[in-house]
Amino acid sequence: MGNISIDAFREIDLRVAKITAAEKIEGADKLLKLQLDLGPSGDSGEATEQRQIVSGIAEKYSPEELIGREIIVVYNLEPRMLRGVESQGMLLAASGDDFIALLAPDREVPPGTKIH
Numbered sequence: 001m002g003n004i005s006i007d008a009f010r011e012i013d014l015r016v017a018k019i020t021a022a023e024k025i026e027g028a029d030k031l032l033k034l035q036l037d038l039g040p041s042g043d044s045g046e047a048t049e050q051r052q053i054v055s056g057i058a059e060k061y062s063p064e065e066l067i068g069r070e071i072i073v074v075y076n077l078e079p080r081m082l083r084g085v086e087s088q089g090m091l092l093a094a095s096g097d098d099f100i101a102l103l104a105p106d107r108e109v110p111p112g113t114k115i116h
Helices: 006-010
Strands: 014-024 032-040 048-055 070-074 080-082 085-087 093-095 100-102
Touching: 032 070, 048 085
Parallel strands: none
Antiparallel strands: 014 032, 014 070, 032 048, 080 085, 093 100
């Protein structure tokens, strides 16, 4: 894979999200459906933006251990259907043959915070 320009990188919108709910997707051993809090939406500052993503982390993470965790997501990824479930973004994780490690801030930050 080749290098990308700084302008191409700037097009990627990375944000902090908090997992508010998680469940296995029926018939899929690796997939979890995650509900995310992405912080205040619009001008009101009251309501929070909620999104759903699908991620292939079910072999290493149970739904219960994910609730309340902060993660980093690709916010402006085009939505996609996976096993009949819409995914509105992608979480970032490091992975190897025997592990998956979710990427997260090293301290608590508000959901929706942009990553620079």
